[in-house]
Amino acid sequence: MDDAASSAVRRGAATIVMDGAGKARGGRAQNRVVMAMAVMFGIYAALGGRLVHLAMQEEPEASVPAARVTASRPDLVDRNGEVLATDIKTASLFAEPRRIVDIDEAIEKLSTVLPDLNYQQTYRRLDSDAGFVWLRRQLSPRQQADILALGVPGLGFRTEKRRFYPGGATASHILGLVNIDNKGIAGIEKFVDDQGLADLQATGLAVEGHLEPVKLSVDLRVQHIIRDELVQALERYKAIAAGAVVLKANTGEVVGMASVPDYDPNNPVNALDKDRLNRMSAGVFEMGSTFKIFTTAMALDSGLVSLDDSFDATRPIRIGGFTINDFHGKRRVLSVPEIFIYSSNIGTAKMADVVGIEGHRAFLDKIGLLGRMSTELPEVAHPTEPKEWKKINSITISYGHGVATTPLQTAMAAAAMLNGGKLIPPTFLPRSEVEANEIAEQVISPNTSAQMRYLFRLNSEKGSGRRAEVDGYYVGGKTGTAEKVVDGRYSNSVRFNAFIAGFPADDPEYVVLVFVDEPKPEREGIGATAGLNAAPMVRNIIRRSAPLLGVKPEFGQESDALLVSQQ
Amino acid sequence: MFRTSDVVLITVMLAAAAFTYKTKHDAEAKYEELRKIERQAELEEDSIDILKADWSLLTQPARLQRLAETYKDELGLEPVEAPRIAEFSDLPKKPLTIEGLVNDMADAGSVPDQTTTGAVRP
Numbered sequence: 001m002d003d004a005a006s007s008a009v010r011r012g013a014a015t016i017v018m019d020g021a022g023k024a025r026g027g028r029a030q031n032r033v034v035m036a037m038a039v040m041f042g043i044y045a046a047l048g049g050r051l052v053h054l055a056m057q058e059e060p061e062a063s064v065p066a067a068r069v070t071a072s073r074p075d076l077v078d079r080n081g082e083v084l085a086t087d088i089k090t091a092s093l094f095a096e097p098r099r100i101v102d103i104d105e106a107i108e109k110l111s112t113v114l115p116d117l118n119y120q121q122t123y124r125r126l127d128s129d130a131g132f133v134w135l136r137r138q139l140s141p142r143q144q145a146d147i148l149a150l151g152v153p154g155l156g157f158r159t160e161k162r163r164f165y166p167g168g169a170t171a172s173h174i175l176g177l178v179n180i181d182n183k184g185i186a187g188i189e190k191f192v193d194d195q196g197l198a199d200l201q202a203t204g205l206a207v208e209g210h211l212e213p214v215k216l217s218v219d220l221r222v223q224h225i226i227r228d229e230l231v232q233a234l235e236r237y238k239a240i241a242a243g244a245v246v247l248k249a250n251t252g253e254v255v256g257m258a259s260v261p262d263y264d265p266n267n268p269v270n271a272l273d274k275d276r277l278n279r280m281s282a283g284v285f286e287m288g289s290t291f292k293i294f295t296t297a298m299a300l301d302s303g304l305v306s307l308d309d310s311f312d313a314t315r316p317i318r319i320g321g322f323t324i325n326d327f328h329g330k331r332r333v334l335s336v337p338e339i340f341i342y343s344s345n346i347g348t349a350k351m352a353d354v355v356g357i358e359g360h361r362a363f364l365d366k367i368g369l370l371g372r373m374s375t376e377l378p379e380v381a382h383p384t385e386p387k388e389w390k391k392i393n394s395i396t397i398s399y400g401h402g403v404a405t406t407p408l409q410t411a412m413a414a415a416a417m418l419n420g421g422k423l424i425p426p427t428f429l430p431r432s433e434v435e436a437n438e439i440a441e442q443v444i445s446p447n448t449s450a451q452m453r454y455l456f457r458l459n460s461e462k463g464s465g466r467r468a469e470v471d472g473y474y475v476g477g478k479t480g481t482a483e484k485v486v487d488g489r490y491s492n493s494v495r496f497n498a499f500i501a502g503f504p505a506d507d508p509e510y511v512v513l514v515f516v517d518e519p520k521p522e523r524e525g526i527g528a529t530a531g532l533n534a535a536p537m538v539r540n541i542i543r544r545s546a547p548l549l550g551v552k553p554e555f556g557q558e559s560d561a562l563l564v565s566q567q
Numbered sequence: 568m569f570r571t572s573d574v575v576l577i578t579v580m581l582a583a584a585a586f587t588y589k590t591k592h593d594a595e596a597k598y599e600e601l602r603k604i605e606r607q608a609e610l611e612e613d614s615i616d617i618l619k620a621d622w623s624l625l626t627q628p629a630r631l632q633r634l635a636e637t638y639k640d641e642l643g644l645e646p647v648e649a650p651r652i653a654e655f656s657d658l659p660k661k662p663l664t665i666e667g668l669v670n671d672m673a674d675a676g677s678v679p680d681q682t683t684t685g686a687v688r689p
Contacts, residue, residue: 082623082626083620086616088616088620089616140617166620166624166627167627168629170627170629221628552652553649553652
């Protein structure tokens with residue numbers, strides 16, 4: 001019992017001891033295991049977390065840095081959809097020398113795409129410590145793709161947008177210019193910006209692909225013909241400038257307009273030269289005898305003068321120390337049509353006199369010749385007129401001296417004289433006849449307009465406009481040879497010649513105005529009047545462009561029919 | 568040891584994991600493909616822009632005029648003058664005669680119409 005008890009006690013004690021020792025040792029070991037496990041678990045958790053983190057992350061984009069943001073612009077197209085101005089994307093190649101592994105290999109690969117790469121220069125650039133060097137500007141997309149395909153590390157592209165004008169100088173004054181940030185600074189480009197494109201760009205909404213092309217009323221082919229003729233004329237007549245516009249008579253759409261000298265919008269180094277301004281809308285000139293169109297229309301429309309009336313042009317008018325004379329005076333009584341076709345200053349002055357000074361000014365104001373013309377182009381000059389209209393002013397203005405207007409404005413007024421009396425502001429955007437009639441202002445009666453058509457046609461058949469005649473297109477026109485003011489006096493050797501024509505004259509679809517500034521005689525012995533230089537230019541423009549404009553030629557018409565029909 | 572349900576569940580879990588992995592992998596592959604196509608489309612769009620500009624450069628009236636003048640003699644080119652432009656309605660009508668009508672009918676009868684159209688089986 002004692003033995004059993006003691007052994008039980010011993011056993012119990014041993015158990016207890018063993019338990020205690022085991023517990024004591026096991027407790028410490030367990031702590032270590034837990035700690036080791038915690039550390040291991042921590043490491044694996046970190047690794048796992050990192051893996052998850054990496055897996056969650058998007059793949060980094062290709063290492064092309066963000067492109068320089070240049071504003072997107074809509075294409076400009078002509079009335080037939082031909083491109084006049086477009087944005088092209090060019091890529092510029094740069095390198096990050098620090099990231100290039102093998103310079104020799106990089107250059108060798110690059111020169112397979114860019115054969116004219118200068119090896120030594122490029123090596124020097126890539127060998128430097130710089131973080132960024134330009135290698136080549138303005139690559140084509142094809143070259144860019146080829147270089148990307150080479151897989152050389154450390155090369156990248158920045159894309160830039162550039163405005164490109166395929167026609168070069170052809171329509172320069174209409175299209176205008178953009179600056180280095182692709183913002184319009186002149187012409188239609190500026191107009192497009194002012195229409196809200198600038199705001200769109202500022203808010204980042206002008207994303208490529210969202211911009212519809214802007215369609216203009218211009219016909220590229222006619223535009224080219226006009227400019228081609230002007231450039232030739234400038235050379236032929238050694239003039240300092242020339243300009244022309246073809247206007248749709250019933251809508252006021254400008255089909256073509258040019259003024260030379262001009263500039264190349266792709267390289268506008270000389271665009272801001274004073275000599276190269278857009279004389280058609282931003283230059284003002286005394287239009288000379290072409291103004292007799294308006295004086296005659298005014299007299300006829302007032303009802304005080306009819307086509308059958310006659311005025312005495314025997315003697316010059318003397319007023320306030322001035323003498324108003326005719327260049328090729330007939331020295332006899334002239335009927336109204338004769339005054340028009342012989343371009344008599346005396347007769348025209350007397351017609352203006354019938355209407356009176358106030359009426360004269362009011363009429364010119366009504367047909368938009370004294371106010372600033374409203375059109376899309378930002379470059380529009382304000383016409384000049386005398387501060388106070390006296391009788392002498394009215395007389396000289398009747399034949400085109402004393403009021404200086406822009407040629408485009410004059411063409412607009414002339415169109416109103418021919419299209420039935422509707423004054424329609426010229427536009428460079430397409431406009432339908434219905435829209436035109438909504439904004440048109442009736443300035444003379446349709447009957448007066450018909451009489452003016454007759455006079456125009458008569459002048460082309462018998463008067464100074466004979467050299468503008470084109471077979472089949474039935475041109476009617478009026479010359480204007482103005483003397484320019486040199487040192488405060490009118491000079492009789494320095495001239496500004498103009499010709500205004502409408503065709504076909506029985507119901508003009510198009511109005512053409514051409515001017516030549518300071519033309520010299522084409523050859524010795526002949527003059528340099530508008531009939532000899534401006535009229536042939538109009539003829540050439542009409543001859544070349546009328547078939548393109550779809551004007552159907554007609555033969556065998558008599559101008560007498562015009563007169564009969566309107567009387 | 569393992570009960571059947573455990574085995575089933577483990578298998579299901581492994582399958583689900585494998586499926587998820589594969590789906591993600593496929594999606595990434597598709598994204599990569601999409602990016603590639605987008606890059607390609609962008610490149611093509613840019614090329615179209617360039618080609619359009621190129622086309623209008625090549626069809627500039629100024630250039631065509633220069634070419635026409637250069638090859639005028641070779642190709643016998645001449646500007647169209649107004650008297651050459653006419654419409655069908657401007658042409659004088661061919662006078663009708665009995666002989667002409669008879670001949671027309673005879674011509675029409677002798678040779679079968681060779682024209683084939685897509686609408687009718689020849």
